[in-house]
Amino acid sequence: MRPRKQHRTPTLEDVARVAGVSRATVSRVVNGVATVDAALRLKVMAAVDTTGYRPNNAARQLAGRKAGSIALVISGSDGSAEQVFGDPFFGRVTGGVVKHLRTKGIHPTLVLADSESARGEAVDYVRRGNADGALLVSTHADDTLPGLFVDAGLPAVLFARPALHAPISYVDLAHEVGAALAADRLVARGCRRVATIAGPIDVPAAQDRLSGFRQAMARHGEPYAAVAYGNFTLESGELAMADLLARTPDLDGVFAANDLMAAGALRALRDAGRAVPADVAVIGFDDSAPASTSTPRLTTVAQPLEEMAAEMSRLLLDQITHAGTEPVCKIFDPHLVLRDSA
């Protein structure tokens, strides 16, 4: 005696019985295979409804087709996990991914790859068929993970262009455009002595923001704006600002490559007795939390992270269904958020 048969969740078999067809036909309908008689298809769809049938992912996976899930891999240098997760950037990207994927009825599996061996395992995880593909979010641009996925021939899409060129799809921001937005705004408000606090030179995004800023300033007839480097932390921004102030005392505008450094700049400026934006205008990048909690609140360049994340998911899904397509990259435009600092 099989107990509680009626409490079982309905299977393909059940639907087939109700519709009066074979399992195969139901499978075809459920998977949208074209070669099915219209009348039968309707009957099957009705049966699916009445039974409340939902495909069993494990069975699908085992039968050798799709896993019905994708991996969201967070990669980074050893032990950088704490830092990654504490950054709202990660949360916003994750949110965008989850939200988009949910409309397709799929839930991402979170895989942490914060060591070389963990990266290998992440690839294995997907290779084993636990996921149909991977969304890769790296903290460091020179990450080895994208390469591993490319080599394994597994569907994968990156958030942000990899430092090492690889044939892989990615979404990214038009960083130069964002930097130009900032430069233009500074010049438009009448700043004549503009400097910038750049991020680490080995981070592509930081490079792009710097070069975008320089080019924009050159267009405004100021090709030699002062530059100080930071590492994206508040403290480094504070130091860089102090440095800039020492080198260019008459400076009246600053563009920082991220909000945290801009917040640090605000601190240094206050300590130096300069009013913001009256004496010095400041613009940040990212529109992250510090931008709205700092005093004054930061004018900043915002990234459509959620949209980018959704697009990243879309690209991956496409790549999974249409195997063997060429890598694609989608670049998004940032916009300026005007607040009180510039």
Add this chain to the structure above:
Amino acid sequence: MRPRKQHRTPTLEDVARVAGVSRATVSRVVNGVATVDAALRLKVMAAVDTTGYRPNNAARQLAGRKAGSIALVISGSDGSAEQVFGDPFFGRVTGGVVKHLRTKGIHPTLVLADSESARGEAVDYVRRGNADGALLVSTHADDTLPGLFVDAGLPAVLFARPALHAPISYVDLAHEVGAALAADRLVARGCRRVATIAGPIDVPAAQDRLSGFRQAMARHGEPYAAVAYGNFTLESGELAMADLLARTPDLDGVFAANDLMAAGALRALRDAGRAVPADVAVIGFDDSAPASTSTPRLTTVAQPLEEMAAEMSRLLLDQITHAGTEPVCKIFDPHLVLRDSA
């Protein structure tokens, strides 16, 4: 002809062949069933090593045992997703979960439940066997989700005590203790007129922080500290502070129920020309990003979120392996992080 047989990932069958035993025996060894001859067990383990065998989750799941994965469900009111994910709180909890689970070789699946129907689907997801249990992180305390899991008899553990009492395990912070830490600090620095900015009364954590603060102040002989309410946003903190200042002009210390409201208080205080901490000392709660980016930097009460998240995962895993155990709750102690505001 079966192609590329050698590139297949090893199965139980392969291990069995190498070890010279049956699949059943290998299965027993792999699953730690006691009734296996010691010698055979060793042989099997060796075979597992040489073949590099790893169990296939889909097959396990299909065969009716464990899914080998757990769901991390983010619940909240309709459309609150954006907000949730942008908050580093979520990221830190997620990080703690992922990090702990990884040591057990399992990866959480992220499930968003930001509507009543989505909550139903989240329960279904687990009921269908896609996950062995769920970790529930709610934005609102009166969430229906915990109840749904309890009713379905599915293993689940909550982050934070639910407003509606339910027989379910959870981890939480000793909020009263944290509030007392703040009160004590304020009194110890010599504040004589202390007020508090409380959070929404329907949030258990906010209630606890308020009552903990009041009790501590009562112990110091000040049972009637002024209270203003906010909703955890910076703006609400600013408003509440202005209100407090109007009602209690000679106030010299403030405890805000979270850092964002404390940052707002800082703003109001600056506008009112009060120096912090010289005129008015301020203490926040959470040790979140604004605490270290504000000026002055906030002295605040810190929660060991990652530890709490790890413990939450541990409780769930326990509950999964030892079915039918009583709900457990683990309360963690906060600590004071001294910075510049008090």
Add this chain to the structure above:
DNA sequence: TTGAAAGCGCTAACAC
């Protein structure tokens, strides 16, 4: 204690 064998729910040849 160990092995043989029956599925778990589904997909994909292959035959009709």
Add this chain to the structure above:
DNA sequence: GTGTTAGCGCTTTCAA
């Protein structure tokens, strides 16, 4: 176009 059938890798009675 549709049905039949052979697995996918694993767990788990049931015998031995």
